[in-house]
Amino acid sequence: MKHANSIEQSDCYSSSITRQTFLRLVLNGTATLSFAAAGLRFGIAEAMAQAPATVEANVIEVAHGVFVHQGRHGVYAPDNGGDICNTGFIIGDDAVAVVDTGGTALLGAALKARISTLTDRPVRYVINTHMHPDHVLGNAAFKADGCQFVGHEKLAPALLARAERYLAYNKAAVGEKAFAGTEIVLPTVGVADHHEIDLGGRTLALLARATAHTDNDLTVRDEKTGTLFTGDLIFSGHVPTLDGSIRGWLKLLAELEPAAAERIVPGHGPAAMNWPAASAPVKRYLEVVAAGVRAAIASGRTMRDAIETVGESERANWQLFDEFHRRNVSAAFAELEWE
């Protein structure tokens, strides 16, 4: 698998984080580290037996002890190996917490291997920000370690309902080798409202959110550095995808924006972004879609007509627009016609 050099990756987010942080990343070398996988040492023997032995997890230290692996924009495909969203981990004095594990067991294993090059602290927590397979299917790599799997209380039922399709479709899309060893690993801890995790010397604050991007969105805030992992509540570059409630998503963004954060880690986009600036494009997109759909409904137009016309003005602003935008309009229409 090819990975963009991390320094190049930095270009896309350097404007979003402080110059100091950027320089530190470059100077201390963490931005250029990569690791050639690891699977043989870290389980998934079966997977590694058939898979290319070059799955790597480049990471960037976006704040002290907070590392992010930046996935590429795309849908599951052989050339990206399912490495299409951001994943990360936070290292405490006693333990490590992983936030999302990537789209396959191999990607999870690569992330795990990368962690072991940076710390000897054990991974005690695997946190999933929501149900989508690119974020959760790497969990399998951590299954044997006895760690807690933590997610929104609605994550388990959402995954159970979709397990079969998620596995079948994405295996077909990415290829059997890249998908080897991948399975659904359900959360062992369901968060109904809020939950704290003590990693030793730093605390993570987890908040279960009302239906927005999905009905099981969870945010993770590292209190020590003020870094907020938003999961797919924030997209950058990659067009937002609606699998929950457009009204709920807009409401949640409005609630989140006043909250202070030194930086956020989006589900798709740069490794780190400024807050609340990162919210603006997502909010604008969702508002354009909602307004267009509401106007279509008010004038008695059909769902099909709305799908063909609403939101075209946003096309130039996003990648993967053709892949997801029409479906977003369809979902927004089905939701908003009940208003």
Added chain:
Amino acid sequence: MRTKNTRVRTRLLGVLTIVCAAAMAMGSLAIVTPSPSVAQAPLDDDVWPGIRKELYAARPIAEDDGTLTLEAPVRADDAAVVPITMRVPASMAAQAKALTLVIEKNPMPVAATFTYGPAAGNGERMISTRVRIDMYSNVRAILETTDGKLHMVTKFVKAAGGCSAPALKDQEQALAELGKMKLRLHSQDQSPIVQEAQVMIRHPNYSGMQMNQLTGLYIPAKYVEAMEVKRGDEVVFTMSGGISLSENPNIRFTYAPGGDNEIVVTAKDTDGSVFTARHTPKGS
């Protein structure tokens, strides 16, 4: 999971529930173009002869004879909510008896049958709804006319995974609001010969095929199986529906104006729950 014997297949799937299941992998992962190995039936797997025989025996069916049209997307944006529109031109309206919508590769291929009543009118008859499409499939609309003849139009739709119950984006809300109805009149002007209205029912329309892979349990089928739409005392149409209709069944239809134009909709699901909605024009 399919056999060439449609009768057996239909029964099996109807009773048991099978693989149609589950919403497309979606969100940032949506497989917009599902792999052929998953989504596309083998070309030689022609299920239509079996379905046709079961529904219509040996009766002749005229194809593309201009008696009806079918609008469907070439590729579904959301396989669980595929908008479909059928139209019978005004010239055929007086002879139109029933419209059947078939999604031939779905486990329960007959999505719905609409049987017209006297209030369906003599203008263009339009029925628009949303369906689940489980794999690349022909979608067929068959019109039965009062002379007993059958007429058919067919469209091929690329879609996958739509039969899936878990398309529900917010299961809690869906169940909390089950049975809520909305009835909307699209044309308020009473002078035209065609009026248009839309009925929506909050209902998960569980396909029975939502398999829980890890526990091996299914959510039992539970869907809107019958609907009657009346204008005053006169029937516009009755519908018998199946699991191929999308969650929150949504039907937009035309009818003839008359009387005070009050529209009354009664729907019943497979649990025997009855839902009704009524729209009485203001000022009448």
